[in-house]
Amino acid sequence: MSQTQHFDQSSNNNALSNREETYFSGRFSVAPMIDWTDRHCRYFLRLISRHAQLYTEMVTTGAILQGRGDYLLFNQAEHPLVLQLGGSNPHALAQCAKLAEQRGYDAINLNVGCPSDRVQNGRFGACLMAEPQLVADCVKAMQDEVVIPITVKTRIGIDELDSYTFLTTFVDALVAVGCSDLIVHARKAWLQGLSPKENRQIPELNYERVYQLKRDYPALHIAINGGINTIEECVQHLEHVDGVMLGRAAYQNPYLLAEVDRVLFDDETPVLSREQVVMAMVPYIEQHLADGGRLAQVTRHMLGLFQGLPGARRWRRYLSEHAHQTGANVDVLLNALAQVGEPIARDH
Template sequence: MKRTFSVAPMLDWTDRHYRYFARLISREALLYTEMVTTGAIIHGKGDYLAFNEEEHPLALQLGGSNPQDLAHCAKLAAERGYDEVNLNVGCPSDRVQNGRFGACLMAEPALVAECVTAMRDVVDIPVTVKTRIGIDEQDSYGFLTDFVGTVAEAGCDIFTIHARKAWLKGLSPKENREIPELNYDRAYQIKRDFSALNISVNGGVKSLDECEVHLQHLDGVMVGREAYQDPYMMAGVDSRLYGATSTPLSRAQVVERMIPYLERHIAQGGRANHVTRHMLGLFNGMPGARQWRRYLAQNAHLPGADAQILAAALASLPADAQAA
């Protein structure tokens, strides 16, 4: 499984509807679930592991710090058909810290290593780690190398590094995506010092041009908000980053493919806006982009809204946008 380009796990954003939509745009990108806690999987009433078969390659991101619970959930994920299990060691929110997982685990590399070992003992799929470059005042390069080295000794050979340290106190999760400044050189140096590891970088990447720059130094690039807010930027991923020769679906073709998906969702009791909210940015940069967003925002939440809302929104656009 190639990790050249992946879409970041984003809470409330990268749900199964977004992932189905994203897969229509790129066949090669590695997709991640939202972070799911071990407690939700083990004790929750919903099916937190559900996904569409079309989403592969697909990784489950887990939040937790109990090795036995993580191993149990990793085994369930492998049995359900996930292609990878990823441990979240990057989220800085207070709720996550109170549960003793996320970025605060960077201060406990031995525990992270124990968690990785427990998961690897029960699954054959890759067990990977997503982390920061540091936390609070523990942000030296030596701190990062100690963490990576300890976890790598437990058998983890795939890391995604969010190239920004996390402030565990005083900043919101949103502020932690913007403060302090990004330090891509730290990720580059980790790759130089641990050349046998597969290292991807995450944070602030806004274009495929930037991806190509990072790929001169690293094995992969993970893109978050840009892949959500301007999803059609992924239409160039397969050809530019994977060398594919197939032609991507046009925006209009993506909309047409989403109509039967939305029909199934509504038939199962879902609402139209559960799906359409992920599609608002599809026509970004195109004539009629504002009209597309407005039509869906004003109509998809209404009682009785059905799958034809997508066809109607497309028909409301200028002819050149409809053909894009």
């Protein structure tokens, strides 16, 4: 592990450049995913890409305003970072947006795309597509409180309300209050009868409808989401829209983000190798453990780092079997790295 011993900390500093050296862009982002894109995941992903826009998990207004935990906590290294809010009360959303701006978030995103029963029962998520004026009121209330961008993530329709006219009526309400940034999941959502997982797979993808939306609303910044798995596909979509959002592909194979800065942002800054990413996580994990955290809370997000390479299965198995054990520390991570074999050469 001689390469480990000579790891250059300056590479870590480059990846975790300060906020002034990054810029806010919706050109490429990693989707908000409940139980996945927590602060540990985002810190890890930021080591791989300087420019990818990262999102929090969806956080409800109730959790922020009445919850006992700090649901706005993040590491400064995560910028550019967007807080995704779930809610439908304009006043509560405005309160949360103001708190988020004070904490340093780069933008706020309103969830109008999640189809789960729990979310519907709270009267937010995809069901709000049926109430475009309420969504517009929510956006306006937040805009009146903050100067950072307010964006909306939505579907192309819900249930039988899936015509292009339905979609444009929804968009028109947002345009009327000055909302200029939309992320559109190119599937409709079935509010009854399908699980959230099934709603990501069964409704047919309709990329052309999102492309048409961009043609009809050229002044809007429109990003596309849904079923996108590679950077090559991102490049193809960017011929039609302004931005691309990857979800599970970016989580399950995180090192595909190593292509993002060079291909999508023309940034030739050398990326960290996979081994260097692991070593850059060591001080972060040590601090997390010192604060009373557990190793598995961080390493669960790193399981896919060596996806597709020899030793990837051994890496996953070792972390999965040992990171949950009492007293597990960074030695588990280093031992898992040793399972991969020879140090991985720089990919770019």
